[in-house]
Amino acid sequence: MGTKIAGHSITDRVPLKKAKSIRQSLKEHGLLEKYLQTHHHNLGSKYFPSLASENAAEPLENYMDIEYIGTIYIGTPPQEFVVLFDTGSSNLWVPSVYCSSPACSNHNRFNPQDSSTYQATSQSVAVTYGTGSMTGFLAYDTVQVGSITVTNQIFGLSETEPGSFLYYSPFDGILGLAYPSISSSGATPVFDNMMSEGLVSQDLFSVYLSSDEQGGSFVMFGGIDSSYYSGNLNWVPLSSETYWQITVDSITMNGQSIACNGGCQAIVDTGTSLLAGPPNGIANIQYYIGASQSSSGETQQGYCLSGFQSITIPTQSGDLWILGDVFIRQYYSVFDRANNQVGLAPVA
Known part of the structure; x- marks a missing residue:
């Protein structure tokens, strides 16, 4: 898992597993069609919460197809939680025993009374994602991620998790890996504490997401494993230190530019399954791959689902693209x- 020298972890690899999709769970319960009809989605609300309308408190986006999840532990003795490692957000939160929402009833809940290292605060926290939201309060405790132990980590304990999306999710909570500038209530992210406490040898982490039904996915804190990619890493400077936001030069197919003409802004987001972008650009891509819209609003080609989704996230520099897991599966990704x-770099 990792190497320790004088009590400090040099690198640490946390295995991720590809979970059963929420789409599958809804289908098995006969709820998918009704869910798609009644939950109008706006993926943009994850990045700009004001985009979530009052009538769409739990907007749906197709990240319900696939999630890559791993296990962490909170408290003393440790309480186990499955979390989504999300480069598109910055807060760590898990369900708590104070939450009575249906989504908390079938997930692990943190009990502060069972932890000798727990420290409460009076601060509240609220986080909105493209698929759901949570409200609760902040506290401090010991968090174990792989073989790394972070002391006095601030995290959210949910008191409400409205809607049904999180009820069907394969994870208990979320561990955000973006910048502290976008952390709700100013809570210090887990990786920032890993860096400040000297628990990683390099201030970076890397992600490998396996394709198809293969295992072996991981997030590695403090290191890069060059055996997982071919050629050299192509380093792209961030255009904003909020999300992992970069400038994309163009999107081409067979040498022809079909979207993002003249450049566009994009976020590399492990917490989103698909590759999402503005309607015109996505429509061009769907046209060129021969995909068509289904009656349920999903884009299909035969029995396959397209990996592209239309969204509108306006910014000062144009509409934003989201490079989710369908993109990240093609590239070993280092977040420096x-x-x-x-x-x-292309996966090996």
Whole structure:
């Protein structure tokens, strides 16, 4: 898992597993069609919460197809939680025993009374994602991620998790890996504490997401495993130190530019399954791959689902693209906090 010298972890690899999709769970319960009809989605609300309308408190986006999840532990003695490692958000939160929402009833819940290292605060926290939201309060406790132990980590304990999306999710909570500038209530992210406590040898982490039904996916804190990619890492400077946001030069197919003409802004987001972008650009891509819209609003080609989704996230520099798991599966991805850049190389 990792190496320790004088009590400090040099690198640490946390295995991730590809979970059963929420789409599958809804289908098995006969709820998918009704869910798609009644939950109008706006993926943009994850990045700009004001985009979530009052009538769509739990917007749906197709990240319900696939999630890559791993296990962490909180408290003393440790309480186990399955979390989504999300480079598109910055807060760590898990369900708590104070939560009575249906989504908390079938997931692990943190009990502060069972932890001798727990420290409460009076601060509240609220986080909105493209697929759901949580409200609760902040506290401090010991968090174990792989063989790394972070002391006095601030995290959220949910009191409400409205809607049904999180009820069907294969994870208990979320561990955000973006910058502290976008952390709700100013809570210090887990990786920032790993860096400040000297628990990683390099101020970066890397991600490998396996394709198809293969295992072996991981997030590695403090290191890069060059055996998982071919060629050299291509380093792309961040255009904003909020999300892992970069400038994309163009999107081409067979040498022809079909979207992002003249450049566009994009976020590398492990917490989103698909590759999402503005309607015109996505429509061009769907046309060129021969995909068509289904009656349920999903884009299909035969029995396959397209990996592209239309969204509108306006920014000062144009509409934002989201490079989710369908993109990240193609590239070993390095998230470098020391130099504020993303490194990408084709997977081996």
